[in-house]
Amino acid sequence: MTIPRSARYLVIGAGVHGLSTAYHLGRRLREEGQGSGADVVVLEKKRVGAGASGIACGVVRNFYYQPAMNEIMRISVGVWEEHPDVLGYHPVGYIAAVPGTQAGDLVSIADCHAKIGYNSEIVTGQKDCDRHMTAILPDFQSEDVEAVLHEKQGGWAERDKTVAGLAQLARGEGVSVLEGVEVTGFDIQGGRVRGVETSGGHIGAEMVIVAPGPWAAGFWQMLGLPMTVDVQTPDGAARRPMFTYMKLQEGEVQTNVDYATAGGGEPPVIHVDHNVPLVSDMTGEVITTEPWGIYFKRDAGGVQGGAVPINLGTQVNLEPYGHENPEHVVDESFADYFTAGLARTLDRFKGRSHSYKQRPNGGIGAFTPDNFPVFDFMLPNLYFVADSNHGFKMLGVGKEVANLLTGGTSAALKPFPFSRYADGALHPTSHSPYPWN
Numbered sequence: 270m271t272i273p274r275s276a277r278y279l280v281i282g283a284g285v286h287g288l289s290t291a292y293h294l295g296r297r298l299r300e301e302g303q304g305s306g307a308d309v310v311v312l313e314k315k316r317v318g319a320g321a322s323g324i325a326c327g328v329v330r331n332f333y334y335q336p337a338m339n340e341i342m343r344i345s346v347g348v349w350e351e352h353p354d355v356l357g358y359h360p361v362g363y364i365a366a367v368p369g370t371q372a373g374d375l376v377s378i379a380d381c382h383a384k385i386g387y388n389s390e391i392v393t394g395q396k397d398c399d400r401h402m403t404a405i406l407p408d409f410q411s412e413d414v415e416a417v418l419h420e421k422q423g424g425w426a427e428r429d430k431t432v433a434g435l436a437q438l439a440r441g442e443g444v445s446v447l448e449g450v451e452v453t454g455f456d457i458q459g460g461r462v463r464g465v466e467t468s469g470g471h472i473g474a475e476m477v478i479v480a481p482g483p484w485a486a487g488f489w490q491m492l493g494l495p496m497t498v499d500v501q502t503p504d505g506a507a508r509r510p511m512f513t514y515m516k517l518q519e520g521e522v523q524t525n526v527d528y529a530t531a532g533g534g535e536p537p538v539i540h541v542d543h544n545v546p547l548v549s550d551m552t553g554e555v556i557t558t559e560p561w562g563i564y565f566k567r568d569a570g571g572v573q574g575g576a577v578p579i580n581l582g583t584q585v586n587l588e589p590y591g592h593e594n595p596e597h598v599v600d601e602s603f604a605d606y607f608t609a610g611l612a613r614t615l616d617r618f619k620g621r622s623h624s625y626k627q628r629p630n631g632g633i634g635a636f637t638p639d640n641f642p643v644f645d646f647m648l649p650n651l652y653f654v655a656d657s658n659h660g661f662k663m664l665g666v667g668k669e670v671a672n673l674l675t676g677g678t679s680a681a682l683k684p685f686p687f688s689r690y691a692d693g694a695l696h697p698t699s700h701s702p703y704p705w706n
């Protein structure tokens with residue numbers, strides 16, 4: 270592998286954002302007659318998909334209460350739909366079924382979907398929700414469900430295929446994706462980045478794109494950016510850490526028969542939230558009386574899904590990243606929670622808690638002060654993609670960044686500047702128990 274001494278566009282990180290940006294940069298440079306993928310180099314310290322993108326559940330949805338997130342996801346789903354096979358995309362749709370406390374939120378989301386041309390259907394009232402859900406999954410338990418948002422777009426993707434597919438698309442445009450090259454510092458002169466220091470020496474760059482996933486805090490620090498920020502809220506300013514880590518809790522249940530719809534097809538991804546107590550399928554004891562929720566999709570031989578994440582604070586050991594790190598994976602209590610949620614949602618999972626697959630699962634993500642992404646120039650020629658762990662689904666971010674960096678504009682990225690914390694231009698928040706809705 271030859272490491273170039275300079276590049277027009279240097280992308281750091283070969284996760285979904287780095288790879289999508291690199292692919293779209295190469296494509297746009299070619300289409301606009303401004304160059305080609307040969308002008309783009311991706312630097313990855315380990316291998317393609319070594320970060321969060323390689324362990325994501327792979328859910329692709331537009332279940333967001335924030336109009337700005339709806340728009341990013343509309344564009345992103347367009348990218349998934351353009352390359353379904355190469356990205357391992359299953360366009361089965363996504364259903365959120367929620368109690369009365371969140372019904373208004375779902376109606377607002379559906380209104381926004383209708384405005385931007387994203388295909389979804391809203392159902393309200395317990396009886397109609399029951400009719401809608403049992404037509405798809407006859408054993409669905411709809412007690413306490415007052416609203417259903419059924420996205421006819423979205424679904425999920427096979428994460429390994431996705432990252433390999435994105436790398437293939439980027440390389441197909443002539444992009445160099447260099448694995449095993451670690452970025453250790455920035456060469457900044459006169460307020461502009463001139464290049465990066467790497468394990469393979471100095472590489473000059475005209476434009477740098479940082480797409481670091483959970484390693485965002487390290488890069489933020491390398492750039493000398495503030496590790497705490499004052500966030501202007503309606504209640505006054507609140508000092509918050511720039512990055513907080515959360516553990517995403519995920520797991521799998523094996524079934525002897527295919528998890529399928531009444532018609533024998535692949536079910537949409539299902540997300541349920543409830544205010545009723547969650548009762549263990551293992552012991553019959555109440556696990557929690559607090560609001561709870563799970564999401565799940567078909568997986569090879571069963572279902573895979575997750576639940577509300579756990580806040581780990583600002584200090585974690587990121588290395589080794591992923592399933593080989595015991596501090597990153599779910600503990601035993603998750604099996605009880607997840608199988609209880611499944612049993613409460615679909616009758617077919619009652620008494621199946623023993624089918625939980627015991628293996629390391631889940632992982633860590635880095636979240637921003639308001640849990641929404643920061644997509645912004647942190648230097649005039651350095652663009653930072655801090656996705657606040659929303660990102661596997663967000664392939665459109667790379668497309669928009671590529672537009673922006675090749676002389677175009679991006680209205681979709683505009684609502685995600687770093688300055689929104691100081692300005693108080695925050696995104697609205699929903700009644701969901703998840704920090705990312």
Ligand SMILES: Cc1cc2nc3c(=O)[nH]c(=O)nc-3n(C[C@H](O)[C@H](O)[C@H](O)COP(=O)(O)OP(=O)(O)OC[C@H]3O[C@@H](n4cnc5c(N)ncnc54)[C@H](O)[C@@H]3O)c2cc1C
Nearest residue numbers: 282284285286314320321322326327328452482660661662
């Ligand atoms: C368990 C889990 C489940 C998830 N499920 C979903 C889901 O279902 N749907 C969804 O939309 N999102 C999901 N997410 C979130 C999603 O995975 C991330 O938001 C997204 O993958 C981040 O992509 P990225 O390209 O920014 O980062 P990453 O994929 O982490 O890529 C960053 C890359 O940078 C490299 N790197 C780090 N430091 C350096 C350095 N110094 N030099 C060079 N390279 C470096 C890393 O090795 C890594 O490959 C999940 C996350 C986790 C942890």
